[in-house]
Amino acid sequence: NTALVWFRRDLRADDHAALFHALKRHTRVFCVFVLDTDILDPLPRADRRVAFILDALRVLDADLGRLADGAGLIVRHGPARKELPAVVAALGAGALYFNHDDEPDALKRDTAVGDALLSRGVSVQSFKDHVIFERSEILTGSRQPYGVFTPYKNNWLKTVNDFYLSAYPVSRYARHLAPLTDALQADLAALPASSRSHAKAATPKHHRRVPTLEEIGFESVAVNPKLMDGSDGAQRLFKDFLTRIDRYDEQRDFPAVKGPSYLSVHLRFGTVSIRQLAREASARARKGNEGAQTWLSELIWRDFYHQVMHHHPHVVGQAYRPEYDRIQWESGAEAERLFKAWCEGRTGYPIVDAAMTQLNETGYMHNRLRMVTASFLIKDLGIDWRWGERYFAQQLLDFDLAANNGGWQWAASSGCDAQPYFRIFNPVSQSEKFDGDGKFIKRYLPVLEKLPPKLIHAPWTARAVELQACGVTLGRDYPEPIIRHEVARMATLDRYSVVKDRK
Numbered sequence: 252n253t254a255l256v257w258f259r260r261d262l263r264a265d266d267h268a269a270l271f272h273a274l275k276r277h278t279r280v281f282c283v284f285v286l287d288t289d290i291l292d293p294l295p296r297a298d299r300r301v302a303f304i305l306d307a308l309r310v311l312d313a314d315l316g317r318l319a320d321g322a323g324l325i326v327r328h329g330p331a332r333k334e335l336p337a338v339v340a341a342l343g344a345g346a347l348y349f350n351h352d353d354e355p356d357a358l359k360r361d362t363a364v365g366d367a368l369l370s371r372g373v374s375v376q377s378f379k380d381h382v383i384f385e386r387s388e389i390l391t392g393s394r395q396p397y398g399v400f401t402p403y404k405n406n407w408l409k410t411v412n413d414f415y416l417s418a419y420p421v422s423r424y425a426r427h428l429a430p431l432t433d434a435l436q437a438d439l440a441a442l443p444a445s446s447r448s449h450a451k452a453a454t455p456k457h458h459r460r461v462p463t464l465e466e467i468g469f470e471s472v473a474v475n476p477k478l479m480d481g482s483d484g485a486q487r488l489f490k491d492f493l494t495r496i497d498r499y500d501e502q503r504d505f506p507a508v509k510g511p512s513y514l515s516v517h518l519r520f521g522t523v524s525i526r527q528l529a530r531e532a533s534a535r536a537r538k539g540n541e542g543a544q545t546w547l548s549e550l551i552w553r554d555f556y557h558q559v560m561h562h563h564p565h566v567v568g569q570a571y572r573p574e575y576d577r578i579q580w581e582s583g584a585e586a587e588r589l590f591k592a593w594c595e596g597r598t599g600y601p602i603v604d605a606a607m608t609q610l611n612e613t614g615y616m617h618n619r620l621r622m623v624t625a626s627f628l629i630k631d632l633g634i635d636w637r638w639g640e641r642y643f644a645q646q647l648l649d650f651d652l653a654a655n656n657g658g659w660q661w662a663a664s665s666g667c668d669a670q671p672y673f674r675i676f677n678p679v680s681q682s683e684k685f686d687g688d689g690k691f692i693k694r695y696l697p698v699l700e701k702l703p704p705k706l707i708h709a710p711w712t713a714r715a716v717e718l719q720a721c722g723v724t725l726g727r728d729y730p731e732p733i734i735r736h737e738v739a740r741m742a743t744l745d746r747y748s749v750v751k752d753r754k
């Protein structure tokens with residue numbers, strides 16, 4: 252009657268679908284996380300996400316110990332496809348439990364692990380946990396997936412009820428969590444499957460089961476401490492956000508203001524439950540709280556993009572609308588040069604450069620600025636949205652394949668319910684509208700600190716003496732603009748003319 256729960260993008264001990272079901276049905280339940288070398292090996296050696304995960308695992312391990320004496324997290328370091336069968340065998344588990352992950356690579360991995368276990372008579376159980384509605388739960392009247400957000404959202408709101416929003420009461424069956432005895436840990440440490448087990452370093456005496464970054468071959472890297480502490484940190488952020496949620500609809504678009512929740516990384520790694528967030532938001536929304544209604548809509552966008560990826564896996568790599576793959580993007584050395592300037596925040600457009608600096612320095616970028624920088628790369632520099640998608644995927648702490656792809660294809664106009672291709676953000680007016688006094692720009696580009704609001708959004712329009720009075724010489728202290736928006740705009744309309752569908 253032993254089961255193993257495999258944690259992946261659900262790094263919390265409460266309100267956890269797979270853990271709850273395993274504890275309810277089995278009397279001896281273990282928990283494992285695999286630092287999967289198939290995923291980790293290709294990453295650069297300094298990666299904020301790996302630091303975030305290890306930190307979250309430490310909190311999870313401690314929380315499991317609080318739920319039941321001696322319980323904790325088994326942490327393995329090796330390919331999941333080999334580690335899981337080995338751990339299942341060592342524990343004598345008859346069942347493996349995990350929550351769905353609908354990313355194409357994750358599905359392949361889960362199928363491989365599942366097949367290996369099923370062939371040995373181990374049952375494999377998986378559950379929805381990461382979203383409120385997944386896969387085909389919200390369909391049109393003719394049982395088709397939605398391609399437009401608003402009707403999807405209306406149906407989502409009509410369908411949702413307490414059943415979908417209530418928490419899985421893990422603590423009710425926590426007594427079924429099995430202790431990780433010293434003998435068991437020694438057995439696991441001796442397993443041949445893991446070529447890189449750290450169990451020896453993690454002496455049971457000190458209950459240090461989670462390895463350090465160095466132990467798994469990564470460099471130490473700074474992550475904003477406000478985003479750390481796993482599920483404890485998520486609860487702190489959410490509590491803080493609830494004091495501001497009423498004003499979310501008014502404040503969310505201004506990057507210098509503390510408007511959004513900053514919970515995306517926690518949603519990505521499941522250090523917070525989507526049910527808790529949606530429950531609180533929907534209770535307020537039903538009472539007419541407009542901030543909560545707008546925020547709930549954002550959570551619904553998240554579900555929307557997850558179901559888009561499930562029904563249309565070709566979006567990973569190709570345009571959702573195939574005709575957009577006819578577009579000829581810039582290429583060659585010049586495109587590489589422009590792309591590098593964009594990545595490094597050297598475009599000469601302060602709002603774009605400040606946003607890219609925020610991304611590079613912190614691993615986070617404000618939503619409005621994700622739209623502005625994505626649009627700039629695609630529709631001002633004429634560069635393939637996939638280049639930008641890849642760069643964001645490397646840099647974002649909250650990188651989520653479905654949301655990132657959805658955001659990039661929205662900006663490229665090639666996506667599901669994307670903005671029309673002829674709508675092209677003007678980076679200067681976006682800057683004036685959403686960072687009027689230049690406060691955000693100055694936070695990330697201190698070289699422009701002395702520029703007054705009338706000069707900061709488009710410094711090249713100022714006379715050289717005006718800039719010099721603020722300590723700035725273009726081309727020396729801050730770049731000249733790498734393109735002219737008006738020229739680029741015409742080139743983009745031309746480039747997109749191959750797209751016949753004019754939606």
Ligand code: FAD
Pocket residue numbers: 503511512513514515516518519549550552553554556616617618619621622625643647649650651652654655656657658659662
């Ligand atoms: P809040 O405003 O507090 O929103 C709450 C939550 O709602 C977010 O944490 C997120 O889970 C969800 N959400 C909000 N907006 C969206 C959206 N447009 N699409 C899907 N979910 C949304 N979000 C990611 O989580 N990971 C990504 O990799 C990602 N890449 C993006 C790339 C581009 C080009 C664009 C335009 C958007 C991207 N987003 C991504 C969506 C959005 O920008 C972030 O979710 C948001 O900025 C995270 O900050 P927050 O948690 O403070 O958001």
